[in-house]
Amino acid sequence: MPAMTANDIKTSAPSVVSHAAGSGAPGVPDYISCRNYSFYYGPNKVLHEISLDIPERQVTAFIGPSGCGKSTLLRNFNRMNDLIDGVHHDGDIIVSGRTIYDPHLEVTSLRKRIGMVFQKSNPFPKSIYENIVYGLRVAGVNDKRVLDQCVEEALRGAALWDEAKDRLSASALGLSGGQQQRLCIARAIAVQPEILLMDEPCSALDPIATSKVEELILELKKSFTVVIVTHNMQQAARVSDRTALFYLGRLVEYDTTLKIFTNPSQKQTEDYITGRFG
Amino acid sequence: MAASPDPKALTIPTRRYVAGEPMVWLTAMGLTLSLTLVFFLLCVVVWNGLGVFWPSRVVEFSVDQGGKREVFLGIEIKRQLKRAPGKAGVNEIQIFTGNKENYNGQAFQYFDVSSITTRTPEGVMLVERMERGHAIGQPVELRIKGEAPLKADDAKFDSRLAQLISEVGHRREEIKSFEKGVIGRGAQEMKELEDEKRAMAATKRLDPARIKQIDEKIAELNKDFTDNLDPKRKALRAQQDDHQLVLKIASGEEKVISLGVVIDTVYPNKLSVIGQFGRFLRNAFLFVWEDPREANTEGGIFPAIVGTFVMTILMSVAVVPFGVLAAIYLREYAKQGLFVRIVRISVNNLAGVPSIVFGVFGLGFFVYIVGGSIDSFFYPGRPDPVFGTGAVLWASLTLALMTVPVVIVATEESIASVPRGMREGSLACGASKWQTIQRIVLPASIPGILTGLILAMARGAGEVAPLMLVGVVKLAPALPVGGDFPFLHLDYKFMHLGFHIYDVGFQSPDSEAAKPMVFATTLVLILLVLALNLSAIMIRERLRRKYATGAF
Ligand SMILES: Nc1ncnc2c1ncn2[C@@H]1O[C@H](COP(=O)(O)OP(=O)(O)OP(=O)(O)O)[C@@H](O)[C@H]1O
Ligand SMILES: [Mg+2]
Numbered sequence: 001m002p003a004m005t006a007n008d009i010k011t012s013a014p015s016v017v018s019h020a021a022g023s024g025a026p027g028v029p030d031y032i033s034c035r036n037y038s039f040y041y042g043p044n045k046v047l048h049e050i051s052l053d054i055p056e057r058q059v060t061a062f063i064g065p066s067g068c069g070k071s072t073l074l075r076n077f078n079r080m081n082d083l084i085d086g087v088h089h090d091g092d093i094i095v096s097g098r099t100i101y102d103p104h105l106e107v108t109s110l111r112k113r114i115g116m117v118f119q120k121s122n123p124f125p126k127s128i129y130e131n132i133v134y135g136l137r138v139a140g141v142n143d144k145r146v147l148d149q150c151v152e153e154a155l156r157g158a159a160l161w162d163e164a165k166d167r168l169s170a171s172a173l174g175l176s177g178g179q180q181q182r183l184c185i186a187r188a189i190a191v192q193p194e195i196l197l198m199d200e201p202c203s204a205l206d207p208i209a210t211s212k213v214e215e216l217i218l219e220l221k222k223s224f225t226v227v228i229v230t231h232n233m234q235q236a237a238r239v240s241d242r243t244a245l246f247y248l249g250r251l252v253e254y255d256t257t258l259k260i261f262t263n264p265s266q267k268q269t270e271d272y273i274t275g276r277f278g
Numbered sequence: 279m280a281a282s283p284d285p286k287a288l289t290i291p292t293r294r295y296v297a298g299e300p301m302v303w304l305t306a307m308g309l310t311l312s313l314t315l316v317f318f319l320l321c322v323v324v325w326n327g328l329g330v331f332w333p334s335r336v337v338e339f340s341v342d343q344g345g346k347r348e349v350f351l352g353i354e355i356k357r358q359l360k361r362a363p364g365k366a367g368v369n370e371i372q373i374f375t376g377n378k379e380n381y382n383g384q385a386f387q388y389f390d391v392s393s394i395t396t397r398t399p400e401g402v403m404l405v406e407r408m409e410r411g412h413a414i415g416q417p418v419e420l421r422i423k424g425e426a427p428l429k430a431d432d433a434k435f436d437s438r439l440a441q442l443i444s445e446v447g448h449r450r451e452e453i454k455s456f457e458k459g460v461i462g463r464g465a466q467e468m469k470e471l472e473d474e475k476r477a478m479a480a481t482k483r484l485d486p487a488r489i490k491q492i493d494e495k496i497a498e499l500n501k502d503f504t505d506n507l508d509p510k511r512k513a514l515r516a517q518q519d520d521h522q523l524v525l526k527i528a529s530g531e532e533k534v535i536s537l538g539v540v541i542d543t544v545y546p547n548k549l550s551v552i553g554q555f556g557r558f559l560r561n562a563f564l565f566v567w568e569d570p571r572e573a574n575t576e577g578g579i580f581p582a583i584v585g586t587f588v589m590t591i592l593m594s595v596a597v598v599p600f601g602v603l604a605a606i607y608l609r610e611y612a613k614q615g616l617f618v619r620i621v622r623i624s625v626n627n628l629a630g631v632p633s634i635v636f637g638v639f640g641l642g643f644f645v646y647i648v649g650g651s652i653d654s655f656f657y658p659g660r661p662d663p664v665f666g667t668g669a670v671l672w673a674s675l676t677l678a679l680m681t682v683p684v685v686i687v688a689t690e691e692s693i694a695s696v697p698r699g700m701r702e703g704s705l706a707c708g709a710s711k712w713q714t715i716q717r718i719v720l721p722a723s724i725p726g727i728l729t730g731l732i733l734a735m736a737r738g739a740g741e742v743a744p745l746m747l748v749g750v751v752k753l754a755p756a757l758p759v760g761g762d763f764p765f766l767h768l769d770y771k772f773m774h775l776g777f778h779i780y781d782v783g784f785q786s787p788d789s790e791a792a793k794p795m796v797f798a799t800t801l802v803l804i805l806l807v808l809a810l811n812l813s814a815i816m817i818r819e820r821l822r823r824k825y826a827t828g829a830f
Contacts, residue, residue, distance in 0.1 A: 080702055080705065080706065083698070083701070083705070085614075108705075108708050108709070109708070111705060111706055111707070111708045112707075112708030115706065115707075116702075116706040118699060118702060118703065118706070120699055122697070122699035122700050122702065122703040123703075124700060124703065124718055125721070134704070134717075135707035135708055135709075137717075138704075138707060138708060138709040138713045138717070139708060184703070187703070187707065188706070188707075191707060
C-alpha cells in the first residue's frame with residue numbers, strides 16, 4: 001500500500017483538526033484518521049463531528065461513560081455498523097490512506113485487515129479449533145500444518161493455550177465466559193490483522209487473565225495497531241500510549257496517556273479520571 | 279376514597295392474581311383438554327387396530343327365529359343397542375360367521391341378544407382363504423388325489439393338512455413368479471417392439487427391414503406363449519385344485535374347499551393364551567408384509583406402506599431445498615419492505631389453501647404440462663403416457679408444493695434467531711455474507727429447519743385428497759422402489775395408506791368386513807408418521823446438543 005504520512009493526510013483534508021491533533025511523536029504515521037465524523041442511528045446522532053488520528057503500532061484507549069459512543073465509533077472502523085438498518089454518517093474515516101467508504105473497496109478485505117473483539121463474546125457453535133481457524137478457512141487456507149501452527153500461536157497469544165490444548169476439538173460453547181472471551185481474542189489475532197479493535201476485552205476476565213491479555217496487547221503493539229475500549233482507568237493507563245475521552249458522542253480530549261492522566265487540559269477530563277462524574 | 283378497606287382483605291386476592299394462579303389453571307385446562315381428546319382418539323385407533331389381529335374364540339350361537347332354532351358358528355364382534363323409530367331399543371349382537379357364499383354373500387349376522395344361547399365347541403376350524411374371506415366349520419375329511427379320504431379324527435390329519443397347505447403355497451409362489459417373470463418379460467418385450475414400431479410410424483422414419491424383423495420377433499414370441507408358456511401355466515394352475523378340504527358348517531351342510539385357495543388353518547378354540555399371542559403376532563406381521571387381496575378388504579397393506587414411505591421421502595427431498603433457499607432469500611437478501619411483507623403473508627396463507635386445490639394444480643401443471651412435455655419429447659408415439667399421467671414423482675412434488683410454506687416459515691424463524699453477534703463475529707473475520715450464511719447461519723438453523731420438515735412430513739404423509747388426482751391408485755401393479763433398474767420408478771403409480779383407508783372404509787362393497795382394516799391401517803399410518811418424525815427428531819436433538827449455548 002502507498003505509504004502516506006500524517007502530513008499528506010492533513011494537507012489533503014479540508015477540515016481543520018480542532019483538538020490537540022496528530023500523533024505527536026514525529027515519524028509515526030497516522031493510521032486511522034477520522035475527519036469530522038458524525039454517525040446516526042436513524043434520527044439519533046450518536047457521534048458528533050469526531051476528528052482524531054490514531055497512530056500506527058501504538059495502543060489507543062477509548063474511555064468515557066456508558067453510552068457515549070465508544071463502541072459505535074470502534075464498530076465503524078471495520079464498517080460493522082453497516083449491518084444495522086437505517087444508519088448513516090457524515091465526514092470520513094481513513095485507514096492507511098484510503099477512505100473506508102470507497103465504493104471500490106471490498107468490505108471483506110477491509111475486515112480481514114481490521115480484526116475485532118466484541119464487547120459480548122461471540123464464539124461460533126463449532127469446536128475451539130474451528131473457531132480459531134475460521135478466518136483462515138474463509139480466506140481459503142486449508143493446509144493442516146498452517147492451521148495447526150496458527151491455532152497454537154493464537155491460543156498462546158490469548159493466554160488460553162494451557163487450558164484448551166487438550167480439548168481443541170471440543171465445542172467452544174463449553175468454555176467459561178472468560179475463556180470464551182479469550183477465544184474470541186485468539187480468533188481475531190489468528191488472521192494477523194494490521195489493526196485490532198478491542199471492545200472491553202477484559203470485562204469478563206479475572207485479574208490473572210486480564211494481566212495476560214494486557215501483556216498480549218503490549219506484545220501485539222510491536223506489529224499491530226491496537227484500539228481498545230475500556231472502563232478501567234488503570235488498564236488504560238497501563239497499556240495505552242494515547243487516550244481519547246468521549247462524552248455524549250463528542251470527543252472531549254485526545255492526547256498521550258501520560259498527559260491525560262497527569263495533566264489534562266480539560267476540566268471534564270480531570271473530573272472523569274478522578275471519578276467525579278460518569 | 280371514603281373508608282380505606284381492610285388491607286388484608288385486599289392484598290390476598292391481588293397477590294394470587296399477580297402470581298398468575300388463575301392463568302396457570304386456565305392453561306393447564308387447555309392442555310388437559312386437548313391431550314385427553316388426542317389420547318382418546320389414539321386409544322380408539324390402537325384398541326380397534328390391534329384387536330383385528332387377536333384370534334378370538336369361535337362360538338356356536340343357536341338362535342330362536344320365531345319358534346324355529348337355527349345354529350351359527352361365529353365370532354362375536356360387538357353388542358350394541360339397536361334403535362328403531364317408535365320402538366323400545368333392542369340389544370343386538372353382531373357375529374362374524376365367515377362362509378360368505380353360504381349366507382348370501384354376507385360375512386356378518388345380527389341377532390337379538392335375548393334370543394340366543396351359546397356354546398363353545400372344541401374342534402372348530404378357521405380357514406383363511408385367497409377368495410371369499412374366511413371359512414368356519416368342523417373339519418370332516420381331506421380328499422387327496424389318488425388316495426382314500428383322510429378323516430378329520432385320524433391322527434395324521436393335521437400334519438398332512440399342514441404339509442399340503444405349504445406345498446400349495448409354494449406352488450402359488452411359483453405360479454406368481456412364473457407369470458410375472460417369464461410371461462411378464464415376454465409381454466414387456468412384445469410391448470417394447472410394438473412401441474418401437476409405433477415410434478417409427480410417428481416420426482415417419484420407416485425402416486422396412488427393421489419392421490420385418492420386429493414382426494418376425496413378435497410372431498415368435500406369440501408362438502412361444504401359445505405353445506410353451508401358456509400350457510405350463512395352465513398345468514400348474516390345475517394342480518392347485520388336486521386336493522380338497524371338507525368342512526361341515528353350522529347348518530350341517532358339507533362344504534368342499536379346494537386347497538388351492540387355502541392359505542392357513544387354525545383351531546381357534548384349542549389355542550392357549552401363548553398360542554393366541556403367537557397367532558396375534560403372525561397376523562400383525564402378515565398384515566404389514568403381504569399384498570392386499572379381494573379388493574383390498576383382506577390380506578396386507580405392504581404396497582401402501584412402501585408407497586407412503588417413498589412418497590414422503592421424495593417429498594422431503596424436494597421440499598427442504600426449495601423451502602430453505604426461499605427462506606434464505608426472503609430473510610437475508612430481499613430488501614425488507616412492503617413487498618417482502620406481502621410475499622411473507624402470501625406464503626403463510628398458502629397453508630390455508632384446501633389441499634384438493636393443490637391436487638388440481640398438480641394435475642394441470644405437473645402431470646399434463648410437465649409430464650406431457652417429457653412424454654412428447656422422450657417417448658414419442660407411445661399410446662399410453664409414461665410421465666403424462668399420475669405418478670409418485672408428481673404426487674411428491676404436489677405435496678412438496680403444499681407443505682413448502684411450513685418449511686419456509688420454520689427456516690425463516692430459525693435464521694432470524696441466530697444471534698447477531700455470531701454473524702458479526704464471522705463478518706469481522708473477513709467472511710463474506712454468503713460464507714457467513716453457509717458456515718454459521720445455516721448450521722445453526724438446522725434444528726429449526728428440521729422442525730419445519732417434521733411438520734411438513736406429518737401433514738404430507740396423512741394427506742389424501744390431492745393424491746387422488748396425481749397418482750394414487752387402489753391397487754398398484756408394482757412398487758415404486760425395487761424391481762428392475764433403476765430401482766426407483768418415479769413414473770409409477772403407487773398405493774398410499776391414507777387413500778387405502780378411504781378406499782377400504784368407504785368404497786368397498788363389504789364395509790363391515792373392511793372396518794377392522796380401516797383401524798389397523800390407520801394405526802400403521804400413525805406409526806409410520808411417528809417413525810419418520812422420530813428419526814428427524816433424533817437428528818435434530820443431536821444437532822441441538824452440538825449447537826447448544828454454553829454455560830456462562
Ligand atoms: N443498534 C443501535 N440502534 C440504535 N441506537 C444504538 C444502537 N447501538 C447503540 N445505540 C445508541 O448509541 C449510543 C452509543 O452506544 P455505544 O454502544 O456506542 O455506547 P458505549 O460507549 O459503547 O457504551 P458502553 O460503555 O456501555 O458499551 C447509545 O446512546 C445507544 O443507545
Ligand atoms: Mg460499548
